[in-house]
Amino acid sequence: MADNMADKLDYRALGLKCGLEIHQQLDSKQKLFCRCPTIIRDIKESTSEFFRFLRPTASEMGETDRAALEQSKLNRKYCYKAYDSTCLVENDDEPPTEVNPEALDIALVITKLLHMQPVDQMHVMRKIVVDGSNTSGFQRTAFLAKGGYLETSQGHVGVDVLCLEEEACQKIEDQGDVVIYSLDRLGIPLVEIGTAPDIISPAHAKETAQQIGMLLRSTGKVKRGLGTIRQDVNISIAKGARVELKGVQALDILEMLVEREVERQANLLEIRDALLAKGASVCNKIFDVNGVFEKTTSKVIQKSLKKGKVFAVLLPGFAGFVGREVQPGRRLGTEFSDRAKTSGVGGIFHTDELPNYGITEAEVLALRQAVGAKDGDAVIMVADVEKRARGAMESVIKRANEALLGVPEETRKALPDGNSSYLRPLPGAARMYPETDVPQADISMEHFASLPVPELLTDKSKRFTAELDLSGELADMIVYSSYLPLFEELVARFQDGKIVTPTLISRTLTGMLPELKRDGADIDRLCDEHFRQVFSLVEQAAFSREGIDPVLRILAQRPDISAQKAAAEAGLSGSDTADVEQFIDTMIHERQDFVKEKGMAAVGPLMGVVMAEFRGKVDGKILSDILKQKINKSLSI
Incomplete structure (x- = not known):
């Protein structure tokens, strides 16, 4: 087929069926089945390690899962890096505790946002996984809700299932016969959301994923950053087969992945027909x-x-x-x-x-x-x-x-270029069996009804535009950024301020910080308290808004010092209006012929001279107001 085939595909005619599985880590303080912190550690902090060899076992019905059976052919040794925060549950040397109630409540709020009906009693299951990503050889998962929907531009997309489950280990290195994992990620609570196969095109798949992502972020209780959310895509076409694309971490390539899987299946069907015609x-x-x-x-x-x-x-x-x-x-x-x-x-x-x-x-x-x-x-x-x-x-x-049959059912790995590669067979029902170590969790309808529904980010953006006088672009940028909680705190703190405005705060967090990062500043070392101090000093006229950039650069290098000390090191000790007025009076006197010739048009050229003297020390608006007053007074004499 031609290279531009994807542009010409008629997805409806091809019988495209597409659904998403979204895996999102929850931002709870503790893990799902133990009380260890949900913090990702540096591998250099590892304090011990141990090994495991994993093999598939038969289900209650005597069947062995085909995906687990194929994975076991590799006969690998799995090495686990442990930390001072690792417990016996994570080592699989002690039974798990009951389900983390905080994580369960976060999952129930998500259930509400997706218009789903929760179960009245949640039971935990074991899902066989023998690729080493779980020390036990299985992942614990619990069915929580069903029967929801999303509103999209192409109509409702059904949401069939929501599960609460534990995150797997983080793979550090694959050495062939030995795979090294880190235990810090194992057990972090996450939700798995599965849609119905109602998605009708690649663009619709991306829109649906964005909509789910927006709802999840609206809770303010999900983790952010690379690897904290993953999309799996189930795709089939008429006469093709269901294929699951695993590990889509970037929405940017989601459309291309769907396009190219449809293309792959269509090409495989063409090849099959040609092979059969030749008697292959x-x-x-x-x-x-x-x-x-x-x-x-x-x-x-x-x-x-x-x-x-x-x-x-x-x-x-x-x-x-x-x-x-x-x-x-x-x-x-x-x-x-x-x-x-x-x-x-x-x-x-x-x-x-x-x-x-x-x-x-x-x-x-x-x-x-x-x-x-x-x-x-x-x-x-x-x-x-x-x-x-x-x-x-x-x-x-x-x-x-x-x-010779066409398209095989299989699980495939999403590749960065939009293609995919074989990973393993699709798992069957034999991979699931009851978890007998974890007690069931009762969910009362009274408790479910009492959980507050958060404001959606789309609504929050509109409110910021209307109430805070933010542009639509700035409002969208801040509500979808990780700095949203800090932004709302700072806006409330400086709601009566004349200098520290919502626009200044938003531009600093979403515009200035990326610029600092591009320049090599380690902005991850900046904490919320740094911003509180910086904006307080700006509001007090200790230095101007132009001084925020150099102060943050110093704090990124030396996060242990105060913003006031950083401002002093940057030479932003501040100037009172008496110093400003004296400087401007002298300047106008020295340039009185120019001022008389240009009149108020002299403000622009002279403003550059004033800014050169007081940049970062006095807010530009204050300087401009004083300069205009002084020139106007000079012209009236």
Whole structure:
């Protein structure tokens, strides 16, 4: 298909079904099933570590979850970094405590905002996860509410489920056979919100995610920053299959991810139809082709032969299709390679791209002869340790058979360029079973009704524009920033101030701070008290609003000093109006001919001279008013 295919897709005609799963960390003081703090630590602060090997177990019905089973093939060791704040619950050495009531109340407020109906008794379940992200081998999750909706420009989008669950560990490093995790994030409360498949286009998906994000932020009780909110997207088209895209952290690429998954499924269906028309098939035999490469000069193959095997599989009728693009820069062969990598190999070779990688034309011909390939057939091969190589070929055979069926159901990883790669099979019902260590939580309708509904950020922005005289742009910027609570506090503190206005506060927090950061200032070292002190000094005319920038730069470098000391170091000791008036009188006297010639038009040029003398010490408006009065008085004499 053409590169601009996404621009021409008719999503309704293709039968697009799309739904979102939003995972948002809650800003509670304690974790969900223990009383440890919900603070992310620096890995350098780790005080101890321990290891785990995780294996899947059968459910109550004797079934093993397919996603957990595939993950266990890697047989990895998981290393966990612990801290002085880590407890035995996080280590999985002690049973969890009851559900954190603060986190539950935050989740119930979100339930209200989504027009959902909560359960009257919440039960915790275990969800099998054996990728090492949970020390126990499962994640604790609890179904809390159902039957809600969102209002969007394309009508209501149903919200089918809201769960309260614990966050997983934070992955620090993947060393192949060993994966290192940090325990600081494990157990932070989060909500999982699942919409109905009512989203009708990529743009609608982005709008829906933005709407949910706005509602969550309106509570003032969710964590902010990279990694604190993640979007998963469920997508299918007619004759395709449900695919879950995991780990979308940036809304900017959400539209492209949906577009490219639709494109991928449409391309896979085209490839299937063409393969079937050619009578393509899959040979399930794995061929040992070591002999073909005994004298190879390919460094890649030579390296693998020292420790393993070269295996190959035959795909009759697949020639030309393995190299066909399914997403920009990704081919059907890439899909085969993704599956092979689940066995730990680095990738595969296929005859649509050979000769290459030091493999000669003669070796390709010998390879084809060794497996009995005819014209129109493709050959896939891999070189690695025998166990990994054989597992990789088994995965390729399975994926090739799926290519003859169309689109496989699977979980895929969202990539930064808008494409996606295979992650694991879609999990089944076998991954969930009851958590017997955590007591159920009763939810009374009286308590639910008593929880206050916060003002939506969209309404708050309109109110700021109307009541605080902020521009619409400034109001939007401040309500969606992490400084909103501080802004509201400062506005209330200086509500009678003539100099420290809501506009000044907003511009400082949303405009000046990003500029300081771009200049290299560590603005994360600035705390709320710094801003309280700075604005108090400005209001007292200790220095002008122009002095805020240099004072904040000094405080970012030395957060332990006061704003008053920072102002002194910046040379902003302040000047009283007597000093200003004396300076202006002298200046007008020295430039009296110029003032008489220009009249009040002299204010502009002379203002530059005054600002050069008093910038940062006296507010510009005060300087301008005094200058105008003095010039007017001079002209009337």
